Structures are given as C-alpha cells and as structure tokens.
Amino acid sequence: MTEPKRRGPRQAEAERNDRALLRAARQVLAADGGHASVAAIAAAAGVGIGSLYRRYRTKEELFQRLAELSLDNWNQAAERGLAEDDPWEGLASFIVTCAEFGQGSLAPIAGTIEVTKEMQAKSDRSDELLAALVARAHQARVLRPDVTAVDISLLIEQFGRSPALDQLRKQGREDLIEAAANAHKRVLAIAVDGLRACHSRPLPGNPPTDQLFSERWAHETGRDRRWTG
Amino acid sequence: MTEPKRRGPRQAEAERNDRALLRAARQVLAADGGHASVAAIAAAAGVGIGSLYRRYRTKEELFQRLAELSLDNWNQAAERGLAEDDPWEGLASFIVTCAEFGQGSLAPIAGTIEVTKEMQAKSDRSDELLAALVARAHQARVLRPDVTAVDISLLIEQFGRSPALDQLRKQGREDLIEAAANAHKRVLAIAVDGLRACHSRPLPGNPPTDQLFSERWAHETGRDRRWTG
DNA sequence: TTACAACCGGAGTAATTCGCTCCGCAAGTT
C-alpha cells in the first residue's frame, strides 16, 4: 500500500540502493563495530553518501531500520521453523537462518539506539516464538534437556557474525570470501549438532537468566559507562 | 634473565599495571574492534595514558605484544593438551583455554600490525601443535572424522569473544558480567560437544583450505581496501 | 532539441576524536 508499484527506473534504482545499503550496513557494522562510519557503509554499498542521507535522515534512523529488519527476519524464521513437521529440523533451520542473516551485527549498537514501540512488540513476539520452538523440541526429546532458550539466543548471536569473514571483506579478498562463508557454515553446523539430545555429560554451570537479554537494549539508564568508546 | 627480580614496590606496581593494560586491551579490542583507542584501553585498565606510553612506544607495539602473548597462550595450552592422557580431553581443554583467553580479540588487528620473525615462528609452531592434537584425536576416533584443524581454529576464533559480554562490560553492568561469562562457557561447551564422533550426518560443504588462516596476518600486500574503516 | 524533474555522487564544514608528548606531582631511597 505504501509502495503499490514502482513508477519508473529511478525508483527501481532507489530500491536497489536501499537494499544494498542495509546489506552493507550489516557487514560494516559486523566488521567495524558500533563506530562504523556512514562513509564506510555507503562505500561498501557502492552508493554515495548523499543517497544514504536521502533515505535516512540520520545514522540512527538507519540503525533503527536495521534492528527492525533483523527482528522481522528472526520472527519469520521462527514461524517457518514452527511450520516444519520435524521439531528438530524446525529449530535447526531457525538457528541457521538467523545466524546467516547477520543477527550478530546488531550487538554493538544495542543500547545506543532508541527502541520504538513496534520494535518492542516484535521483540516480545520473538521471545514467545523462540520459547515455542524450544518447548516443542524438548517435548520431542530431540534437544538436550539442559539447553534453554537463552542458550539458543546466545548461540545465534555468537554465530551472527564471522570474524574471519569480516576481516577478509575489509581486506577486499573477494577470492576467499565464499570459502570463509562456507567454513563458517560448517562450524555453525558443528555447534548445532552439539544441541542434539545425544550427549552424556551435562553442561557446566547453571542455566543463564533471561535478564541477560531482556536488559540489553535498555537505553542509557543514567548508569555511568566505563569507556568512552 | 631480562627481569631476574623486581627491585622494589615501584617495579611491582609497574608489573601490575602492565598486566592490567594487556588484559584491558584484549577486552576493549573485543568490544570496540580495531578502532579501540589507547585512551579507552588505559581507562579500562585503570591507569593513565602516560603509563601506557612509558611501557609501549606506540599503539602498534602494544598490539604486537598482545599478539605474541596470544600465540604463547595458544602454544602453552596446546602443549598441556598434548600432555593429557585422554586425546579428547586434551583437545577439548585446549579449545576452552584458548577461547577463554580471548583469542578472538585479535581478529580486528590482524593485517594491521607488522609480524615479527618471532611471531611467525610461534605461529608456525601453533599450526604444528594443533595438527598434532587433531591427528591424535582422529586416531583415537573421538573426534568426528570430517572435522579439520582449520575448523577447530575457526571455532576457537568464533568463541574467542562474547558479544553479550562485551556489551555488558561497555555498559558497566558489573552485576551481569559473571553471569554472561558463565553463559558463554555453556554455549562453548555445546559447540565442543558437537565435535565428538557421535554424529550421523556429515558436515555441509567441503573442508576449508588453510589458506583462510595462513594469509590472514599478511600485511598490506598493496591490494586495495574496500573500506576506509 | 529544449525544458524539466528526479536522483545521483561526493567535496566541503564544523565538531569531535585520535595518537602521542610533556610536565607537574607523589612515593621510595639515600
């Protein structure tokens, strides 16, 4: 409704630029952390800085859009996972989809962007969907019993970026990028296999509290920060 | 030989400061990436900038020392692992030790610091030690057969930092840091369990080439970089 | 062709942050 039909080749280019910008933002954010500059994002997208600022009024607006997109991707992946017949396959494909979308690139900006009402609602929904996926896998006894939803969240975040891939991209080693991406998928597959209910020894430590995630997007509680960076 | 004995309380303080600096550098580097500033490192260590520059002439010198320390830690952990009787326990403890030392914090500076002869030698040795650990585990049939040494390296790097922990540290949430550290250990334990030889389906894709690692520390080959950051 | 609209890229700008130097000060030794 907002965009019924593109009205010409210029609009098509604008859409392509927007997609390239969001994609590049995830990559540069993963590689450079929260300090990622708009110039670097625009360059990685292959567009001018002007084009970036025509679509997003500020850097923060771009980051907010990015966060919302990631939540959408998370929720869609979870719904697709729940729609699968096999509880294990549903959970596993959800994890892989989230990780490969680059979910982890958002960690450095968590706590720096303002959280809108929509984002909060989507975040709440994402918690419910993940809990449902985990509960179903537990009931089917395919997921090792000592694994919690927070464990899965942390695993997704942990694999939401690949240090090796980020560095190669920064160096412009296009020739190795695909190999690194495949290698990353392999390691993720190893970790996902570790979730299966075929392990004798229990995990170390106590199950993590969900406080670890619920407070992570909190915005400047007045608490003094340790570092300036 | 270089430092036979500390000659007074001032030297003791200097040593403590040095350890704090190196420790803080790993943490800030993990949280802020390659742009980590010396001011942030000094602040996180609780020392002044002047003290940092009395010990290291430049920022790069500090980073070089950091890289060398990581290689030492890697090699010591590998030797301890090889000294263990159980091939599986040897490999697993090696992985956990390296990951928890913060091996992954070095990724953002790989390619930006000059590699000394000593570092190159230690790096070569680290390759040999890891290969020995992997070969021994393969022979004992405790490691899933399709896992290579490069897979292990990537896994260590992947878990060499924790995005959640980094963010909490940046926010000064001391109350949650220990919980996050424990949660990180749990997820790592899950991934390590995925390495065991009790999985039916093979890993996706082809085994990664060691080119992924051998060229990562290469310094400015004249290749044009994509981003300025 | 000419007139016009839509959109692009990036030079320019003020403000900030950077790596690093330098110096005044406190603590320990003689």
Add this chain to the structure above:
DNA sequence: AACTTGCGGAGCGAATTACTCCGGTTGTAA
C-alpha cells in the same frame, strides 16, 4: 633534604566524524 622512579592527564596537531549542499547525469515530455 636531594634524588630517582614512576604516575596521571592536560594539551597538541592531525585525522575522522556526521551531515549539508550543489553541480552533474539520467529519463520523460513537449
């Protein structure tokens, strides 16, 4: 007291930042 040793951080020029503004290019219509 005189001296040594190491400390913290203000201050410096250079580099980088987010963002603005405008000349140029592309596509459409007469």
